[in-house]
Amino acid sequence: MMGRLAVTGATGRMGQEVLAAVADRADLDVVAAVNRGGAEADGDESATIAGVDIEPAADLESILAEREVDAVIDFTGPESCVEYARACAATGTAFVTGTTGLGEEQQAALQAASEETAVLQAANFSKGIAVLRSLVREAAGTLDDYDVELVEAHHNGKRDAPSGTANSLLDDIDAVRGESERVHGREGEAPRSEGEVGVHAVRAGNVTGLHEVWLAGGHEELRLSHRAESRGVFAEGALDAASWLAGRDAGWYDFDDVLEGGA
Template sequence: MNDTAKTPIRLLIHGASGRMGQALLRLARERDDLVVVAAYSRSQPSQRVIDGVPHFAAAELGGAPEFDVAVDFSLPDGFDPVLALCAARGKALVSGTTGLSSAQNAAINDAAAGIGVVWAANYSLGVAVLTELVRRAAAALPGWDCDVVEAHHTRKLDAPSGTALHLGAAVAIGRGSEPHYASLRAGDIVGEHTVQFAAPGERLELIHRASNRDIFARGALEAAVRVAQQAPGRYGLAELMFPNL
């Protein structure tokens, strides 16, 4: 027996019936440092226990078992209850729910006074690094033209993507102005983002390509492990995962 073995971090998955929720459940089973203690979905689950994990409807969230971190990939109208639960119990929250209102973002900041909160539009660790590189390039090349070009599958309705807007915000932080955006919708592209800086005679491109959606779930699980060990506060993904970047 290994006396140095650590107790697994207890996860609550909110939004378990969605694509990301299903990936989180599947990938968490492969890790020894995590255990899913409850999974919550918008509607009543057809089975109460699936692969050893208790499943509940979101309306039952108030009776959640003890957990260390909640991982939320739901919808804006389901976000408030899970944030309130974490704040009330003093537990950390990792969320990738997009489309939040200004009031909901303000509520995240308020909750971060007492718990660790991570919110990101994209949980790819590569995109987290790309965002910092983009900010630095924008600061170094303030007079260059800048464009963010994103490509996704034909079923994606929002354009520009949330990740493209996130990268554009990094450009604005670096140089004080937003880039131009271009969006492509074709085939089954998981996600491609290019940030291009151009000047007469030269061009710099920073590119991230996703070929598998599991990268987002893996990033969220890694964030859950990290934020469980942090003091209260609101953390960006890059700040949390790569503090020395």
């Protein structure tokens, strides 16, 4: 059976990517797409995207119940992400979100929703990023006396900095080295301190996503990097997650669970 899917933030960058990508899927069917204020909220005069009608996000909970939606994919903002998670919790609908920049209370609300339904949160739905994180953990642990710097770049409309993926990479480094001092950019007289990790966020143009970790010793330098060429890679990963998560027990999941094919 095809999973019944709903997409939030349907007129946004990633919402449109998800709606375009799902057309090639045999395992998922979009039965609802919502946006705050309907299609016009982002200046889109059309009431449909990729052949799907755009409806007001305020109606999401009733839509989920009436159309027996199996999973929701969300790439919006922290406030709306929490609202949509609560609607999913109320209806027992699996919730997949790539929204980043959540505060502590918002993250706690997402965790609370996972007590009622299956919730999967990932800062990045790229398989390549999953491999990069593994390599960064290995390199940072093996080269434990090397200096580490992280550079990430995204489009000029991205709200949070560092990116959620960058923060995940920093957490990976801390996991093998212990908690580091994160220095965000440098200016003036700023000699490097032992154990610090430099973090540099670039926001320009329409950059899809670049993450690069530098490890430098006295006589050599290792760079591990990933560049996303299209947002489609994130949409495909989120669709894989939604297909995998639908029908699972309430609880907290991450993208590694999908890649490992856990039961």
